[in-house]
Amino acid sequence: MKIGVCVKVVPDTDTRIKIGGDGASIEENGIKWIVSPYDAFAVEEGVQTKEAQSGEVVLFSVGPKAWQTQLRAGGLAVGADKAVIVDDPAMGGADGLGVAKALSAAAKAEGVEVLFAGKQAIDDDNVQVPAMIAELLNWPLVSFVSDLNIDGQSFTATRNVGGGTQEVVTGSLPAVFTADRGLNSPRYAKLPAIMKAKKKPVDVKALADIGLSDADVAAAVQVKSLSLPVERAAGRMLEGDVDAMVNELARLLREEAKVI
Amino acid sequence: MSGILVIAEHEGGVFKKTAAELIGKAAALAGSLGVEVSAAVLGDAPAAELGAFGATKVYQVAGDFSSYDTGMVVSGLDAALKASGASTVLAAASFLGKDAVPRLVARTNGGQASECTDLVATDGSVVGHRPQYAGKVMAEVAISRSPAFFTVRPNSFGQPAATGGTAEVVAVNAELSPSGLTLVERKTPETEAVDLTEAERIVSGGRSLKSQENFDSVIRPLAEAFGATAGASRAAVDAGYAPHGDQVGQTGKTVNPQLYVAMGISGAIQHLAGMRTSKVIVAVNTDADAPIFEHATYGLVADLFEVAPKLQAAIESLD
Ligand SMILES: Cc1cc2nc3c(=O)[nH]c(=O)nc-3n(C[C@H](O)[C@H](O)[C@H](O)COP(=O)(O)OP(=O)(O)OC[C@H]3O[C@@H](n4cnc5c(N)ncnc54)[C@H](O)[C@@H]3O)c2cc1C
Numbered sequence: 001m002k003i004g005v006c007v008k009v010v011p012d013t014d015t016r017i018k019i020g021g022d023g024a025s026i027e028e029n030g031i032k033w034i035v036s037p038y039d040a041f042a043v044e045e046g047v048q049t050k051e052a053q054s055g056e057v058v059l060f061s062v063g064p065k066a067w068q069t070q071l072r073a074g075g076l077a078v079g080a081d082k083a084v085i086v087d088d089p090a091m092g093g094a095d096g097l098g099v100a101k102a103l104s105a106a107a108k109a110e111g112v113e114v115l116f117a118g119k120q121a122i123d124d125d126n127v128q129v130p131a132m133i134a135e136l137l138n139w140p141l142v143s144f145v146s147d148l149n150i151d152g153q154s155f156t157a158t159r160n161v162g163g164g165t166q167e168v169v170t171g172s173l174p175a176v177f178t179a180d181r182g183l184n185s186p187r188y189a190k191l192p193a194i195m196k197a198k199k200k201p202v203d204v205k206a207l208a209d210i211g212l213s214d215a216d217v218a219a220a221v222q223v224k225s226l227s228l229p230v231e232r233a234a235g236r237m238l239e240g241d242v243d244a245m246v247n248e249l250a251r252l253l254r255e256e257a258k259v260i
Numbered sequence: 261m262s263g264i265l266v267i268a269e270h271e272g273g274v275f276k277k278t279a280a281e282l283i284g285k286a287a288a289l290a291g292s293l294g295v296e297v298s299a300a301v302l303g304d305a306p307a308a309e310l311g312a313f314g315a316t317k318v319y320q321v322a323g324d325f326s327s328y329d330t331g332m333v334v335s336g337l338d339a340a341l342k343a344s345g346a347s348t349v350l351a352a353a354s355f356l357g358k359d360a361v362p363r364l365v366a367r368t369n370g371g372q373a374s375e376c377t378d379l380v381a382t383d384g385s386v387v388g389h390r391p392q393y394a395g396k397v398m399a400e401v402a403i404s405r406s407p408a409f410f411t412v413r414p415n416s417f418g419q420p421a422a423t424g425g426t427a428e429v430v431a432v433n434a435e436l437s438p439s440g441l442t443l444v445e446r447k448t449p450e451t452e453a454v455d456l457t458e459a460e461r462i463v464s465g466g467r468s469l470k471s472q473e474n475f476d477s478v479i480r481p482l483a484e485a486f487g488a489t490a491g492a493s494r495a496a497v498d499a500g501y502a503p504h505g506d507q508v509g510q511t512g513k514t515v516n517p518q519l520y521v522a523m524g525i526s527g528a529i530q531h532l533a534g535m536r537t538s539k540v541i542v543a544v545n546t547d548a549d550a551p552i553f554e555h556a557t558y559g560l561v562a563d564l565f566e567v568a569p570k571l572q573a574a575i576e577s578l579d
């Protein structure tokens with residue numbers, strides 16, 4: 001089975017984000033880049049599926065070819081077989097739909113039969129690309145999956161539908177699954193695997209290679225500006241013994257903040 | 261720009277709070293843009309009532325939507341959108357907003373700004389303000405191609421007063437194409453509490469609770485006294501004091517309540533990512549240097565085990 005996994009490379013969660021000179025993008029110097037945490041769950045699920053079913057795991061990224069460093073460390077070294085990076089100047093200002101078009105075209109070109117993605121990339125926090133891919137491929141979508149069992153062409157998945165409610169659904173491949181926390185525990189790369197990953201293929205493709213034109217991926221969404229969130233005014237530290245603080249807190253919540 | 265369509269979600273015929281919240285906001289935006297507000301409703305619900313918040317028309321799609329199916333929802337909403345002729349669509353960042361809306365965006369070749377916390381009418385169209393990088397920056401996002409979709413975090417605007425009349429209901433007959441998935445089981449949590457992502461008040465506990473028993477006997481009753489939903493830090497979840505579903509933060513839930521009470525939580529950046537937009541933050545921590553205090557509206561340097569029962573009693577004694 002050809003198993004696809006969408007992987008985005010993002011700033012590490014501890015990174016302090018600075019706004020770039022254009023006021024609409026972030027300053028990329030000095031950032032430590034990692035595989036987006038939910039995508040690590042997607043990679044692990046892809047590899048486990050390969051182990052259970054046999055097949056090949058192909059990673060798909062839309063981004064600079066420099067991402068291959070993270071794709072090797074966080075993908076090829078933990079069991080994926082190959083990576084495809086769509087790197088094209090026209091993707092520079094792309095929006096979620098543009099990225100989804102490129103990823104779905106690349107996945108189609110590879111003949112992928114099942115696709116895993118993270119539920120959300122932790123940089124733009126869009127939660128949109130995988131659902132768009134499912135639509136473009138006309139495949140069923142199973143979002144926010146916390147348990148999955150694939151048996152041949154059939155699957156049983158548990159999805160988190162909000163409010164702590166979970167639904168167990170069945171269906172058949174092909175399908176797009178988005179990984180939520182709890183789906184699995186991503187493995188760590190072992191040294192020999194890290195060495196082997198250096199030799200695994202990384203194909204860098206332009207839009208034309210996957211049959212898309214610049215116009216196909218033209219962005220509808222524009223980030224006009226970025227700003228640092230307004231830091232709330234310095235809070236008030238309550239004083240006195242515990243009884244005094246608690247009584248003052250109850251009073252402030254009612255009279256000043258008016259939230260109870 | 262033509263009209264604004266609000267996707268009005270309901271559960272078994274009862275509109276979710278986000279329906280009124282978004283229609284109220286749409287009405288305010290529409291006023292300054294000089295356009296009309298309509299709503300889309302899937303299945304049986306008292307659609308005309310939405311007029312009270314400012315919807316002039318409601319496009320009601322006939323069909324059985326009692327159990328959620330992505331394919332049916334997308335085709336139903338697509339038909340309502342076409343019937344309305346709207347160029348801007350507002351939806352809650354709910355499961356539907358995350359699962360079905362992006363599919364609809366792809367189907368209509370539109371654009372989407374997700375999880376907005378504010379919407380502003382600028383130069384004749386709607387601009388969304390949304391957190392990125394886990395809330396470390398705010399982006400101002402415009403959409404140049406129609407339809408323009410904005411999903412909005414629940415509680416971003418509050419509930420509008422019901423002032424208008426009834427809306428005209430337009431029946432929409434759509435060909436509903438199911439997704440091919442079969443629902444075999446639905447597991448709902450036992451608690452009656454409001455979902456964290458929609459809660460107006462949240463009381464959260466961290467690693468400092470030390471055990472599930474303490475979490476259950478200290479945090480949950482305090483949450484109940486506040487009429488709040490209980491939440492937890494990842495450290496508390498990883499230690500097994502609270503279930504995954506309770507986790508607030510970058511790899512947990514993003515919440516947006518009026519009141520967030522952090523009991524023995526240090527305020528790591530990944531925790532802040534999930535709750536920093538809370539209107540009022542109360543922090544209780546024994547360490548006066550804990551980072552959470554930099555974000556707290558009210559801070560108490562104290563032992564949570566001493567504070568919790570007293571605070572619970574103080575809240576319960578309010579009338
Ligand atoms: C990729 C990634 C994703 C993450 N995602 C999340 C996420 O979604 N959510 C999340 O919460 N974390 C997340 N984390 C973890 C995060 O970095 C912190 O480790 C975590 O939030 C700490 O939880 P805590 O505040 O309960 O524990 P600690 O940081 O250990 O803090 C405990 C606090 O309790 C105080 N305390 C101790 N005893 C008492 C007492 N008796 N009374 C009052 N105060 C007391 C201490 O002073 C301390 O400040 C993530 C980390 C990474 C790397």
Ligand SMILES: Nc1ncnc2c1ncn2[C@@H]1O[C@H](COP(=O)(O)O)[C@@H](O)[C@H]1O
Pocket residue numbers: 006007008009036038039042060061062063096099103116117118119120121122124125126127128129130
């Ligand atoms: N540029 C990209 N390259 C590869 N995968 C992506 C890209 N953008 C988004 N994805 C995938 O889609 C998921 C959700 O991303 P988003 O919709 O941006 O929150 C991510 O976790 C990835 O699996």
